[in-house]
Amino acid sequence: MRTAMACPVRDPRTWSGSPADVNQNTGNLLKISIFGLGYVGAVSLACLARDGHEVIGVDVDQAKLDLIGEGKTPVVEEGMVELMQKVVASGRVQVTTDAQRAVHDSALSLICVGTPSAPNGSQDQSAMLRLAHDLGRGMRDKDRPHVFVFRSTLVPGTVEDVLQPIIERESGKRAGEDFSVCFQPEFLREGTSIRDYDKPPFTIVGANDDAAFTALQELFGHLPCAFHRTSVRSAEMVKYCCNNFHALKITFANETARLCAALGVDPFEVMDLVCQDRQLNISPAYLKPGFAFGGSCLPKDLRATMHLAKLHDVELPVLNSIIPSNRQHADLAIAKVMAVGSRRVGMIGLSFKTGTDDLRESPLVLLAEHLIGKGYNLRIYDPEVHLSRLLGANRRFIDTHVPHMGELMRPDLAEVVAASDVLVLGLASPSLLVSLADLVREDQTVIDLVGVPKTTKRRGHWEGLCW
Numbered sequence: 025m026r027t028a029m030a031c032p033v034r035d036p037r038t039w040s041g042s043p044a045d046v047n048q049n050t051g052n053l054l055k056i057s058i059f060g061l062g063y064v065g066a067v068s069l070a071c072l073a074r075d076g077h078e079v080i081g082v083d084v085d086q087a088k089l090d091l092i093g094e095g096k097t098p099v100v101e102e103g104m105v106e107l108m109q110k111v112v113a114s115g116r117v118q119v120t121t122d123a124q125r126a127v128h129d130s131a132l133s134l135i136c137v138g139t140p141s142a143p144n145g146s147q148d149q150s151a152m153l154r155l156a157h158d159l160g161r162g163m164r165d166k167d168r169p170h171v172f173v174f175r176s177t178l179v180p181g182t183v184e185d186v187l188q189p190i191i192e193r194e195s196g197k198r199a200g201e202d203f204s205v206c207f208q209p210e211f212l213r214e215g216t217s218i219r220d221y222d223k224p225p226f227t228i229v230g231a232n233d234d235a236a237f238t239a240l241q242e243l244f245g246h247l248p249c250a251f252h253r254t255s256v257r258s259a260e261m262v263k264y265c266c267n268n269f270h271a272l273k274i275t276f277a278n279e280t281a282r283l284c285a286a287l288g289v290d291p292f293e294v295m296d297l298v299c300q301d302r303q304l305n306i307s308p309a310y311l312k313p314g315f316a317f318g319g320s321c322l323p324k325d326l327r328a329t330m331h332l333a334k335l336h337d338v339e340l341p342v343l344n345s346i347i348p349s350n351r352q353h354a355d356l357a358i359a360k361v362m363a364v365g366s367r368r369v370g371m372i373g374l375s376f377k378t379g380t381d382d383l384r385e386s387p388l389v390l391l392a393e394h395l396i397g398k399g400y401n402l403r404i405y406d407p408e409v410h411l412s413r414l415l416g417a418n419r420r421f422i423d424t425h426v427p428h429m430g431e432l433m434r435p436d437l438a439e440v441v442a443a444s445d446v447l448v449l450g451l452a453s454p455s456l457l458v459s460l461a462d463l464v465r466e467d468q469t470v471i472d473l474v475g476v477p478k479t480t481k482r483r484g485h486w487e488g489l490c491w
Protein backbone atom coordinates (compact mmCIF):
# COMPACT_ATOMS: atom_id res chain seq x y z
CA MET A 25 0.00 0.00 0.00
CA ARG A 26 1.41 3.36 -0.97
CA THR A 27 1.54 6.00 1.67
CA ALA A 28 0.42 9.60 1.75
CA MET A 29 1.54 11.95 -1.01
CA ALA A 30 4.02 14.63 -0.10
CA CYS A 31 1.55 17.53 -0.25
CA PRO A 32 1.95 20.45 2.08
CA VAL A 33 -0.30 19.16 4.82
CA ARG A 34 -0.76 19.31 8.55
CA ASP A 35 -0.17 16.04 10.31
CA PRO A 36 -3.64 14.56 10.95
CA ARG A 37 -2.32 12.81 14.08
CA THR A 38 -2.12 16.14 15.83
CA TRP A 39 -5.93 16.32 15.63
CA SER A 40 -8.04 14.77 18.35
CA GLY A 41 -10.34 12.98 15.90
CA SER A 42 -13.58 13.18 17.84
CA PRO A 43 -16.16 15.54 16.29
CA ALA A 44 -16.77 17.23 19.62
CA ASP A 45 -13.08 17.77 20.33
CA VAL A 46 -12.34 18.99 16.85
CA ASN A 47 -15.17 21.50 16.94
CA GLN A 48 -14.00 22.72 20.29
CA ASN A 49 -10.47 23.17 19.00
CA THR A 50 -11.22 24.76 15.70
CA GLY A 51 -14.71 26.17 15.66
CA ASN A 52 -16.82 24.02 13.32
CA LEU A 53 -13.91 22.44 11.49
CA LEU A 54 -13.52 18.69 11.19
CA LYS A 55 -10.83 16.28 10.09
CA ILE A 56 -12.47 14.44 7.19
CA SER A 57 -11.39 11.47 5.10
CA ILE A 58 -12.91 11.14 1.62
CA PHE A 59 -12.90 7.77 -0.14
CA GLY A 60 -13.11 7.73 -3.95
CA LEU A 61 -11.85 10.85 -5.67
CA GLY A 62 -14.05 10.83 -8.76
CA TYR A 63 -16.61 13.54 -9.54
CA VAL A 64 -18.33 13.37 -6.16
CA GLY A 65 -15.27 12.77 -3.98
CA ALA A 66 -12.90 15.25 -5.65
CA VAL A 67 -15.45 18.07 -5.65
CA SER A 68 -16.35 17.35 -2.00
CA LEU A 69 -12.66 17.32 -1.09
CA ALA A 70 -12.04 20.67 -2.78
CA CYS A 71 -15.13 22.35 -1.33
CA LEU A 72 -14.61 21.03 2.22
CA ALA A 73 -10.95 22.14 2.18
CA ARG A 74 -12.07 25.51 0.77
CA ASP A 75 -14.42 25.82 3.77
CA GLY A 76 -11.49 25.32 6.13
CA HIS A 77 -11.71 21.58 6.92
CA GLU A 78 -8.66 19.34 6.91
CA VAL A 79 -9.20 16.57 4.35
CA ILE A 80 -7.52 13.27 3.57
CA GLY A 81 -8.38 12.05 0.06
CA VAL A 82 -8.21 8.28 -0.48
CA ASP A 83 -8.30 6.47 -3.81
CA VAL A 84 -6.92 3.25 -5.30
CA ASP A 85 -5.93 5.17 -8.44
CA GLN A 86 -2.44 6.56 -7.87
CA ALA A 87 -2.70 8.78 -10.97
CA LYS A 88 -5.57 10.71 -9.34
CA LEU A 89 -3.63 11.07 -6.11
CA ASP A 90 -0.58 12.34 -8.03
CA LEU A 91 -2.69 14.97 -9.80
CA ILE A 92 -4.21 16.21 -6.55
CA GLY A 93 -0.77 16.17 -4.93
CA GLU A 94 0.36 18.56 -7.67
CA GLY A 95 -2.61 20.82 -7.04
CA LYS A 96 -4.41 19.60 -10.17
CA THR A 97 -7.94 18.34 -10.54
CA PRO A 98 -8.64 14.66 -11.37
CA VAL A 99 -12.03 15.57 -12.91
CA VAL A 100 -13.02 18.16 -15.51
CA GLU A 101 -15.43 20.48 -13.73
CA GLU A 102 -16.04 24.21 -13.93
CA GLY A 103 -14.01 25.99 -11.25
CA MET A 104 -12.09 22.90 -10.13
CA VAL A 105 -8.70 23.89 -11.65
CA GLU A 106 -8.45 27.07 -9.60
CA LEU A 107 -10.07 25.61 -6.50
CA MET A 108 -7.85 22.54 -6.34
CA GLN A 109 -4.73 24.64 -6.79
CA LYS A 110 -5.82 26.92 -3.95
CA VAL A 111 -6.83 24.27 -1.43
CA VAL A 112 -3.76 22.10 -1.95
CA ALA A 113 -1.57 25.20 -1.52
CA SER A 114 -3.44 25.94 1.73
CA GLY A 115 -1.98 22.80 3.28
CA ARG A 116 -5.36 21.41 4.25
CA VAL A 117 -5.29 18.52 1.74
CA GLN A 118 -3.56 15.19 2.08
CA VAL A 119 -3.93 12.17 -0.21
CA THR A 120 -3.20 8.51 0.35
CA THR A 121 -4.05 4.98 -0.69
CA ASP A 122 -4.01 3.89 2.93
CA ALA A 123 -7.70 3.63 3.83
CA GLN A 124 -7.20 2.24 7.34
CA ARG A 125 -4.82 5.00 8.28
CA ALA A 126 -7.21 7.60 6.87
CA VAL A 127 -10.02 6.30 9.10
CA HIS A 128 -7.76 6.24 12.08
CA ASP A 129 -6.58 9.80 11.48
CA SER A 130 -9.94 11.43 10.79
CA ALA A 131 -13.18 12.00 12.68
CA LEU A 132 -15.59 11.53 9.81
CA SER A 133 -15.43 9.71 6.46
CA LEU A 134 -17.35 10.52 3.28
CA ILE A 135 -17.51 7.43 1.09
CA CYS A 136 -17.89 8.26 -2.59
CA VAL A 137 -16.54 5.26 -4.52
CA GLY A 138 -18.17 4.24 -7.79
CA THR A 139 -21.19 1.92 -7.86
CA PRO A 140 -21.60 1.18 -11.60
CA SER A 141 -23.96 -1.25 -13.33
CA ALA A 142 -23.04 -4.93 -13.51
CA PRO A 143 -23.76 -6.66 -16.87
CA ASN A 144 -27.14 -7.92 -15.57
CA GLY A 145 -28.21 -4.43 -14.48
CA SER A 146 -27.61 -4.98 -10.79
CA GLN A 147 -25.46 -2.56 -8.85
CA ASP A 148 -21.79 -3.54 -8.87
CA GLN A 149 -20.82 -2.98 -5.24
CA SER A 150 -17.43 -4.70 -5.43
CA ALA A 151 -15.41 -1.50 -4.81
CA MET A 152 -17.70 -0.55 -1.93
CA LEU A 153 -17.52 -4.01 -0.34
CA ARG A 154 -13.72 -4.10 -0.55
CA LEU A 155 -13.55 -0.65 0.97
CA ALA A 156 -15.96 -1.54 3.81
CA HIS A 157 -13.50 -4.20 5.01
CA ASP A 158 -10.72 -1.57 5.10
CA LEU A 159 -12.97 0.91 6.91
CA GLY A 160 -13.70 -1.71 9.56
CA ARG A 161 -10.04 -2.60 9.97
CA GLY A 162 -9.30 1.11 10.32
CA MET A 163 -11.66 1.22 13.29
CA ARG A 164 -10.09 -1.79 14.98
CA ASP A 165 -7.43 0.13 16.91
CA LYS A 166 -9.25 3.42 17.05
CA ASP A 167 -10.36 4.37 20.53
CA ARG A 168 -12.29 7.45 19.48
CA PRO A 169 -15.72 7.61 17.84
CA HIS A 170 -16.01 7.88 14.08
CA VAL A 171 -18.80 8.77 11.65
CA PHE A 172 -19.06 6.90 8.33
CA VAL A 173 -21.17 8.81 5.80
CA PHE A 174 -22.03 6.80 2.70
CA ARG A 175 -22.55 9.17 -0.22
CA SER A 176 -22.31 6.74 -3.16
CA THR A 177 -25.66 5.78 -4.60
CA LEU A 178 -26.60 2.46 -2.96
CA VAL A 179 -29.63 0.22 -3.41
CA PRO A 180 -31.90 0.42 -0.34
CA GLY A 181 -30.80 -1.84 2.49
CA THR A 182 -27.10 -1.84 1.55
CA VAL A 183 -25.89 0.34 4.41
CA GLU A 184 -27.81 -1.39 7.22
CA ASP A 185 -27.76 -4.96 5.94
CA VAL A 186 -24.37 -5.18 4.22
CA LEU A 187 -21.90 -2.37 4.95
CA GLN A 188 -22.55 -1.78 8.64
CA PRO A 189 -22.21 -5.53 9.47
CA ILE A 190 -18.91 -5.68 7.55
CA ILE A 191 -17.52 -2.70 9.49
CA GLU A 192 -18.75 -4.19 12.79
CA ARG A 193 -17.21 -7.58 12.00
CA GLU A 194 -13.87 -6.20 10.87
CA SER A 195 -13.56 -3.72 13.73
CA GLY A 196 -15.03 -5.85 16.50
CA LYS A 197 -17.01 -2.72 17.44
CA ARG A 198 -20.68 -1.74 17.43
CA ALA A 199 -22.46 0.81 15.29
CA GLY A 200 -24.36 3.29 17.44
CA GLU A 201 -21.90 2.75 20.30
CA ASP A 202 -18.31 2.88 19.03
CA PHE A 203 -18.98 4.46 15.66
CA SER A 204 -21.87 5.85 13.60
CA VAL A 205 -23.07 4.99 10.14
CA CYS A 206 -25.39 7.05 7.97
CA PHE A 207 -26.39 7.65 4.36
CA GLN A 208 -26.47 11.07 2.77
CA PRO A 209 -27.44 11.01 -0.91
CA GLU A 210 -25.41 13.25 -3.20
CA PHE A 211 -27.36 15.46 -5.61
CA LEU A 212 -24.61 17.29 -7.49
CA ARG A 213 -24.62 17.22 -11.28
CA GLU A 214 -21.51 16.91 -13.40
CA GLY A 215 -20.77 20.22 -15.12
CA THR A 216 -22.20 22.34 -12.31
CA SER A 217 -20.93 20.32 -9.38
CA ILE A 218 -19.34 23.10 -7.30
CA ARG A 219 -22.45 25.25 -7.62
CA ASP A 220 -24.62 22.24 -6.77
CA TYR A 221 -22.41 21.42 -3.78
CA ASP A 222 -22.99 24.93 -2.44
CA LYS A 223 -26.70 24.97 -3.22
CA PRO A 224 -28.21 21.47 -3.17
CA PRO A 225 -31.97 21.00 -3.55
CA PHE A 226 -31.98 19.69 0.04
CA THR A 227 -29.80 17.79 2.46
CA ILE A 228 -31.11 14.38 3.48
CA VAL A 229 -29.51 12.33 6.20
CA GLY A 230 -30.61 8.75 6.81
CA ALA A 231 -29.32 8.06 10.31
CA ASN A 232 -30.16 5.70 13.15
CA ASP A 233 -28.19 7.57 15.79
CA ASP A 234 -27.89 11.18 16.81
CA ALA A 235 -24.10 11.39 16.59
CA ALA A 236 -24.09 10.95 12.81
CA PHE A 237 -26.94 13.38 12.31
CA THR A 238 -25.38 16.03 14.54
CA ALA A 239 -22.00 15.71 12.83
CA LEU A 240 -23.60 16.25 9.43
CA GLN A 241 -25.59 19.20 10.70
CA GLU A 242 -22.26 20.73 11.76
CA LEU A 243 -20.80 20.01 8.35
CA PHE A 244 -23.66 20.89 6.00
CA GLY A 245 -26.19 22.74 8.16
CA HIS A 246 -25.03 26.11 6.80
CA LEU A 247 -26.07 25.28 3.23
CA PRO A 248 -29.06 27.26 1.93
CA CYS A 249 -31.52 24.37 1.81
CA ALA A 250 -33.83 22.28 3.98
CA PHE A 251 -32.14 19.67 6.17
CA HIS A 252 -34.08 16.43 6.63
CA ARG A 253 -33.48 13.45 8.87
CA THR A 254 -34.99 10.15 7.78
CA SER A 255 -34.45 6.39 7.95
CA VAL A 256 -31.34 5.05 6.24
CA ARG A 257 -33.42 3.06 3.75
CA SER A 258 -35.60 6.05 2.83
CA ALA A 259 -32.49 8.14 2.19
CA GLU A 260 -31.11 5.40 -0.07
CA MET A 261 -34.43 5.18 -1.93
CA VAL A 262 -34.85 8.95 -2.35
CA LYS A 263 -31.68 9.05 -4.46
CA TYR A 264 -33.02 6.41 -6.86
CA CYS A 265 -36.42 8.06 -6.91
CA CYS A 266 -34.91 11.45 -7.84
CA ASN A 267 -32.80 10.02 -10.64
CA ASN A 268 -35.67 7.91 -11.99
CA PHE A 269 -37.89 10.99 -11.94
CA HIS A 270 -35.29 13.01 -13.84
CA ALA A 271 -35.00 10.24 -16.42
CA LEU A 272 -38.78 10.07 -16.70
CA LYS A 273 -39.08 13.83 -17.18
CA ILE A 274 -36.45 13.88 -19.92
CA THR A 275 -38.11 10.98 -21.70
CA PHE A 276 -41.54 12.58 -21.34
CA ALA A 277 -40.27 15.77 -22.96
CA ASN A 278 -38.55 13.81 -25.73
CA GLU A 279 -41.56 11.60 -26.48
CA THR A 280 -43.73 14.73 -26.55
CA ALA A 281 -41.26 16.28 -29.01
CA ARG A 282 -41.37 13.23 -31.30
CA LEU A 283 -45.16 13.41 -31.46
CA CYS A 284 -45.09 17.21 -31.90
CA ALA A 285 -42.63 16.86 -34.79
CA ALA A 286 -44.96 14.40 -36.54
CA LEU A 287 -47.88 16.80 -36.06
CA GLY A 288 -45.98 19.93 -37.14
CA VAL A 289 -46.21 21.44 -33.64
CA ASP A 290 -43.33 23.30 -31.97
CA PRO A 291 -42.29 21.07 -29.02
CA PHE A 292 -40.35 23.86 -27.30
CA GLU A 293 -43.38 26.09 -27.21
CA VAL A 294 -45.55 23.25 -25.92
CA MET A 295 -43.17 22.13 -23.17
CA ASP A 296 -42.46 25.72 -22.19
CA LEU A 297 -46.17 26.27 -21.60
CA VAL A 298 -46.53 22.93 -19.83
CA CYS A 299 -43.80 24.01 -17.41
CA GLN A 300 -45.49 27.31 -16.69
CA ASP A 301 -48.29 25.54 -14.87
CA ARG A 302 -46.93 25.39 -11.34
CA GLN A 303 -50.31 24.41 -9.93
CA LEU A 304 -50.80 21.01 -11.50
CA ASN A 305 -47.78 20.25 -13.69
CA ILE A 306 -44.56 21.31 -11.94
CA SER A 307 -45.87 20.81 -8.42
CA PRO A 308 -46.54 18.11 -5.83
CA ALA A 309 -49.95 17.48 -7.47
CA TYR A 310 -50.36 13.87 -8.62
CA LEU A 311 -47.19 12.77 -6.84
CA LYS A 312 -48.67 11.16 -3.73
CA PRO A 313 -48.94 7.37 -3.82
CA GLY A 314 -52.55 6.23 -3.93
CA PHE A 315 -54.96 4.21 -6.04
CA ALA A 316 -55.06 3.94 -9.84
CA PHE A 317 -56.20 6.96 -11.85
CA GLY A 318 -59.46 7.03 -13.77
CA GLY A 319 -62.19 9.47 -14.62
CA SER A 320 -63.46 11.03 -17.77
CA CYS A 321 -60.20 12.61 -19.01
CA LEU A 322 -56.87 10.92 -18.33
CA PRO A 323 -57.61 7.44 -19.73
CA LYS A 324 -59.41 8.66 -22.87
CA ASP A 325 -56.82 11.34 -23.63
CA LEU A 326 -53.94 8.94 -23.23
CA ARG A 327 -55.69 6.49 -25.57
CA ALA A 328 -56.25 9.25 -28.13
CA THR A 329 -52.58 10.25 -27.87
CA MET A 330 -51.46 6.69 -28.48
CA HIS A 331 -53.80 6.38 -31.46
CA LEU A 332 -52.41 9.60 -32.91
CA ALA A 333 -48.86 8.32 -32.48
CA LYS A 334 -49.77 5.08 -34.22
CA LEU A 335 -51.28 7.00 -37.17
CA HIS A 336 -48.00 8.86 -37.57
CA ASP A 337 -45.73 5.87 -36.95
CA VAL A 338 -44.27 7.43 -33.81
CA GLU A 339 -43.13 5.08 -31.05
CA LEU A 340 -43.88 6.38 -27.54
CA PRO A 341 -42.96 3.50 -25.23
CA VAL A 342 -43.15 5.42 -21.95
CA LEU A 343 -46.54 7.02 -22.62
CA ASN A 344 -47.73 3.71 -24.03
CA SER A 345 -46.92 1.90 -20.80
CA ILE A 346 -48.97 4.20 -18.54
CA ILE A 347 -52.36 2.55 -19.02
CA PRO A 348 -50.97 -0.99 -18.54
CA SER A 349 -49.14 0.18 -15.40
CA ASN A 350 -52.32 1.78 -14.08
CA ARG A 351 -54.20 -1.47 -14.69
CA GLN A 352 -51.56 -3.38 -12.73
CA HIS A 353 -52.16 -1.03 -9.82
CA ALA A 354 -55.90 -1.79 -9.89
CA ASP A 355 -55.15 -5.52 -10.19
CA LEU A 356 -53.00 -5.28 -7.07
CA ALA A 357 -56.01 -3.96 -5.14
CA ILE A 358 -58.18 -6.80 -6.46
CA ALA A 359 -55.54 -9.33 -5.38
CA LYS A 360 -55.27 -7.74 -1.91
CA VAL A 361 -59.01 -7.93 -1.30
CA MET A 362 -59.20 -11.52 -2.50
CA ALA A 363 -56.17 -12.52 -0.39
CA VAL A 364 -58.06 -11.68 2.83
CA GLY A 365 -60.23 -14.73 2.16
CA SER A 366 -63.60 -13.36 3.24
CA ARG A 367 -66.43 -12.88 0.76
CA ARG A 368 -68.35 -10.18 2.68
CA VAL A 369 -66.83 -6.98 1.33
CA GLY A 370 -67.87 -3.38 1.90
CA MET A 371 -66.58 -0.80 -0.53
CA ILE A 372 -66.34 2.77 0.71
CA GLY A 373 -66.14 4.87 -2.40
CA LEU A 374 -67.05 4.13 -6.00
CA SER A 375 -66.37 7.32 -7.96
CA PHE A 376 -62.94 7.85 -9.50
CA LYS A 377 -61.79 10.24 -6.76
CA THR A 378 -62.91 11.81 -3.51
CA GLY A 379 -65.33 14.71 -3.91
CA THR A 380 -66.96 13.73 -7.21
CA ASP A 381 -69.84 11.52 -8.30
CA ASP A 382 -68.19 10.74 -11.65
CA LEU A 383 -68.04 6.98 -12.13
CA ARG A 384 -66.65 6.98 -15.64
CA GLU A 385 -63.55 4.75 -15.83
CA SER A 386 -63.36 4.69 -12.06
CA PRO A 387 -60.89 1.99 -10.97
CA LEU A 388 -63.19 1.37 -7.98
CA VAL A 389 -65.93 0.41 -10.43
CA LEU A 390 -63.46 -2.01 -12.01
CA LEU A 391 -62.73 -3.45 -8.58
CA ALA A 392 -66.46 -3.77 -7.81
CA GLU A 393 -67.10 -5.44 -11.16
CA HIS A 394 -64.39 -7.94 -10.51
CA LEU A 395 -65.70 -8.84 -7.05
CA ILE A 396 -69.28 -9.12 -8.37
CA GLY A 397 -68.02 -11.38 -11.16
CA LYS A 398 -66.36 -13.63 -8.58
CA GLY A 399 -69.60 -13.90 -6.60
CA TYR A 400 -68.58 -11.76 -3.63
CA ASN A 401 -71.22 -10.45 -1.28
CA LEU A 402 -70.67 -6.74 -1.94
CA ARG A 403 -72.12 -3.56 -0.46
CA ILE A 404 -71.08 -0.11 -1.57
CA TYR A 405 -71.23 3.26 0.18
CA ASP A 406 -70.30 6.52 -1.55
CA PRO A 407 -71.74 9.73 -0.12
CA GLU A 408 -71.28 11.54 -3.45
CA VAL A 409 -72.95 8.95 -5.64
CA HIS A 410 -76.76 8.96 -5.50
CA LEU A 411 -77.99 7.05 -8.50
CA SER A 412 -81.27 8.92 -8.55
CA ARG A 413 -79.43 12.24 -8.94
CA LEU A 414 -76.92 11.23 -11.60
CA LEU A 415 -77.37 12.94 -14.94
CA GLY A 416 -76.00 13.05 -18.47
CA ALA A 417 -72.88 11.12 -19.42
CA ASN A 418 -72.49 9.80 -15.90
CA ARG A 419 -76.01 8.36 -15.90
CA ARG A 420 -75.49 6.87 -19.37
CA PHE A 421 -72.24 5.27 -18.18
CA ILE A 422 -74.09 3.54 -15.35
CA ASP A 423 -77.00 2.44 -17.51
CA THR A 424 -74.75 0.92 -20.14
CA HIS A 425 -71.78 -0.30 -18.12
CA VAL A 426 -72.85 -1.05 -14.56
CA PRO A 427 -76.68 -1.21 -14.41
CA HIS A 428 -76.54 -3.72 -11.54
CA MET A 429 -74.36 -1.45 -9.35
CA GLY A 430 -77.38 0.47 -8.01
CA GLU A 431 -78.71 -2.55 -6.13
CA LEU A 432 -75.46 -2.80 -4.19
CA MET A 433 -75.34 0.83 -3.10
CA ARG A 434 -76.34 1.65 0.47
CA PRO A 435 -77.03 5.15 1.80
CA ASP A 436 -75.78 4.29 5.27
CA LEU A 437 -72.08 3.78 6.09
CA ALA A 438 -72.89 1.98 9.36
CA GLU A 439 -74.93 -0.64 7.49
CA VAL A 440 -72.09 -1.35 5.05
CA VAL A 441 -69.51 -1.63 7.85
CA ALA A 442 -71.73 -3.87 9.98
CA ALA A 443 -72.40 -6.31 7.11
CA SER A 444 -68.74 -6.69 6.01
CA ASP A 445 -65.63 -8.56 7.11
CA VAL A 446 -63.42 -6.60 4.73
CA LEU A 447 -63.70 -2.89 4.03
CA VAL A 448 -62.10 -1.34 0.96
CA LEU A 449 -61.38 2.31 1.61
CA GLY A 450 -61.38 4.26 -1.66
CA LEU A 451 -62.29 7.71 -0.28
CA ALA A 452 -60.17 10.04 1.78
CA SER A 453 -62.56 12.52 3.38
CA PRO A 454 -61.69 13.51 6.99
CA SER A 455 -65.31 13.23 8.21
CA LEU A 456 -65.54 9.71 6.80
CA LEU A 457 -62.37 8.69 8.66
CA VAL A 458 -63.84 10.01 11.91
CA SER A 459 -66.99 7.94 11.39
CA LEU A 460 -64.95 4.85 10.51
CA ALA A 461 -62.91 5.13 13.71
CA ASP A 462 -66.17 4.58 15.62
CA LEU A 463 -67.79 2.01 13.36
CA VAL A 464 -65.00 -0.43 12.45
CA ARG A 465 -64.70 -3.53 14.64
CA GLU A 466 -61.37 -4.94 15.81
CA ASP A 467 -61.97 -8.17 13.83
CA GLN A 468 -62.41 -6.35 10.50
CA THR A 469 -59.78 -5.81 7.83
CA VAL A 470 -59.55 -2.41 6.17
CA ILE A 471 -57.74 -2.27 2.82
CA ASP A 472 -56.55 1.31 2.48
CA LEU A 473 -56.35 2.39 -1.17
CA VAL A 474 -55.93 6.11 -0.46
CA GLY A 475 -52.97 6.31 1.92
CA VAL A 476 -54.67 7.45 5.13
CA PRO A 477 -52.15 9.34 7.31
CA LYS A 478 -50.48 7.13 9.94
CA THR A 479 -51.64 9.51 12.67
CA THR A 480 -55.34 8.88 11.89
CA LYS A 481 -57.29 7.20 14.70
CA ARG A 482 -58.20 3.72 13.49
CA ARG A 483 -59.61 0.39 14.59
CA GLY A 484 -59.37 -3.08 13.03
CA HIS A 485 -56.56 -4.56 10.97
CA TRP A 486 -55.40 -2.06 8.34
CA GLU A 487 -53.50 -2.99 5.21
CA GLY A 488 -52.19 -0.39 2.78
CA LEU A 489 -52.21 -1.04 -0.96
CA CYS A 490 -48.42 -0.68 -1.19
CA TRP A 491 -47.45 1.08 2.00
Ligand SMILES: NC(=O)c1ccc[n+]([C@@H]2O[C@H](COP(=O)([O-])OP(=O)(O)OC[C@H]3O[C@@H](n4cnc5c(N)ncnc54)[C@H](O)[C@@H]3O)[C@@H](O)[C@H]2O)c1
Binds near residue numbers: 060061136155178
Ligand atom coordinates in the same frame (compact mmCIF):
# COMPACT_ATOMS: atom_id res chain seq x y z
N1 LIG B 1 -21.13 11.67 -10.92
C1 LIG B 1 -22.17 12.25 -10.43
O1 LIG B 1 -22.63 13.29 -10.92
C2 LIG B 1 -22.87 11.70 -9.23
C3 LIG B 1 -23.87 12.45 -8.59
C4 LIG B 1 -24.50 11.92 -7.47
C5 LIG B 1 -24.15 10.66 -6.99
N2 LIG B 1 -23.18 9.94 -7.65
C6 LIG B 1 -22.82 8.64 -7.09
O2 LIG B 1 -21.61 8.82 -6.34
C7 LIG B 1 -20.76 7.69 -6.49
C8 LIG B 1 -19.44 8.12 -7.07
O3 LIG B 1 -19.69 8.64 -8.38
P1 LIG B 1 -18.52 9.31 -9.22
O4 LIG B 1 -19.12 9.75 -10.50
O5 LIG B 1 -17.78 10.28 -8.38
O6 LIG B 1 -17.58 8.01 -9.47
P2 LIG B 1 -16.20 7.97 -10.24
O7 LIG B 1 -16.20 6.68 -11.00
O8 LIG B 1 -15.92 9.24 -10.95
O9 LIG B 1 -15.15 7.84 -9.05
C9 LIG B 1 -15.11 6.77 -8.18
C10 LIG B 1 -13.72 6.72 -7.57
O10 LIG B 1 -13.67 5.70 -6.59
C11 LIG B 1 -12.38 5.16 -6.63
N3 LIG B 1 -12.33 3.90 -5.89
C12 LIG B 1 -12.74 2.67 -6.28
N4 LIG B 1 -12.49 1.76 -5.31
C13 LIG B 1 -11.96 2.44 -4.28
C14 LIG B 1 -11.52 2.07 -2.98
N5 LIG B 1 -11.59 0.80 -2.55
N6 LIG B 1 -11.01 3.02 -2.19
C15 LIG B 1 -10.92 4.29 -2.59
N7 LIG B 1 -11.34 4.72 -3.82
C16 LIG B 1 -11.85 3.80 -4.64
C17 LIG B 1 -12.07 5.06 -8.09
O11 LIG B 1 -10.69 4.90 -8.36
C18 LIG B 1 -12.62 6.41 -8.59
O12 LIG B 1 -11.63 7.41 -8.55
C19 LIG B 1 -21.55 6.69 -7.33
O13 LIG B 1 -22.26 5.82 -6.48
C20 LIG B 1 -22.51 7.57 -8.11
O14 LIG B 1 -23.66 6.85 -8.48
C21 LIG B 1 -22.54 10.44 -8.73
